[in-house]
Amino acid sequence: MDRRERDSNQTLAVLIDADNANPRIVDGLLNEVAKLGVASVKRIYGDWTTPNLGSWKAVLLEHSIQPIQQFRYTTGKNATDSAMIIDAMDLLYTGPFSGFCLVSSDSDFTRLAARIREAGKVVYGFGEMKTPKPFVAACDRFIYTEIFTSDSAESTSSAPDGPALKQSAKQLRGNTKLLQMIRTGIDTCSDDSDWANLGAVGSYLSKALPDFDPRNYGYQKLTELIDAIGLFEIKRDEKGVMIKDARKA
Structure with a gap:
């Protein structure tokens, strides 16, 4: 473990x-x-x-x-x-x-x-x-x-030390390092059908990047971050939440 x-x-x-x-x-x-x-x-x-x-x-x-x-x-x-x-x-x-x-x-x-x-x-x-x-x-x-950091009146999300603003799909797609790491995680954890368990991909990302956290991009969960990028397919089955690179569809 x-x-x-x-x-x-x-x-x-x-x-x-x-x-x-x-x-x-x-x-x-x-x-x-x-x-x-x-x-x-x-x-x-x-x-x-x-x-x-x-x-x-x-x-x-x-x-x-x-x-x-x-x-x-x-x-x-x-x-x-x-x-x-x-x-x-x-x-x-x-x-x-x-x-x-x-x-x-x-x-x-x-x-x-x-x-x-x-x-x-x-x-x-x-x-x-x-x-x-x-x-x-x-x-x-x-x-x-x-x-x-709270986004209260005394600390708005635009403050230098405030919480991260939610990044748009365009911003996320422009982050080549993030996209490459997610795709590498999918390749590492996928089965013969190119589908990978999202939890396993998340574990891979945490090991590869100690500071990886969806909240750094303004999203509470990895599922929300992946969905916002719009370049990956997501499905739910008996294995849990599965993810696939849309380029391999």
């Missing part, structure tokens, strides 16, 4: 870099974590004596997130990263966790993610779309936190 396909009762350690995460994502973040497993540990790291973390303090008690104090010893050095990395390694060797959720857009956690995976644990990364690709690639799965 793939490490990302374990049951929803897997125990997870959620570690948040307060300096590189927005408190507005907390509700969406924890809802997403709940889909992946049980957050047995929820910790957030930062220098809580500084005013820039004030907006975090309002949500910590509400969500039972434990703040870990880390003073800045000198200007220009991020002591928060070091504290979070040391804590993660302690939890790796002493805690009964199935996986870790690392919440940051900082590439400094790239080696940490790789080391946790080397120990046989699953790593879910959460960060903004500006997150460097090495950190994204080091995770089993990476989820962009823009999809958690």
Whole structure:
């Protein structure tokens, strides 16, 4: 069984870099974590004596997130990263966790993610779309936190950090990388009739692209994304939802 396909009762350690995460994502973040497993540990790291973390303090008690104090010893050095990395390694060797959720857009956690995976644990990364690709690639799965931002009056979908706008068929068809990956997934998972199970294609895409998520394109489900592209046939039978490249019809 793939490490990302374990049951929803897997125990997870959620570690948040307060300096590189927005408190507005907390509700969406924890809802997403709940889909992946049980957050047995929820910790957030930062220098809580500084005013820039004030907006975090309002949500910590509400969500039972434990703040870990880390003073800045000198200007220009991020002591928060070091504290979070040391804590993660302690939890790796002493805690009964199935996986870790690392919440940051900082590439400094790239080696940490790789080391946790080397120990046989699953790593879910959460960060903004500006997150460097090495950190994204080091995770089993990476989820962009823009999809958690509410489209309320104070945060519209046109905002830089707002949720992704739903892309049109023309935009999706112009994304050659996306189309190629979907077609490769279909070819990899299809039977002799060129039909492939959509769930299997989705699993392939997640393995090939850790940051693949239909919500990045404005669609809640893979079925909706595939249907919007308009270049693939979709049917439902006793095998489930099946997909086929329309060019092979």
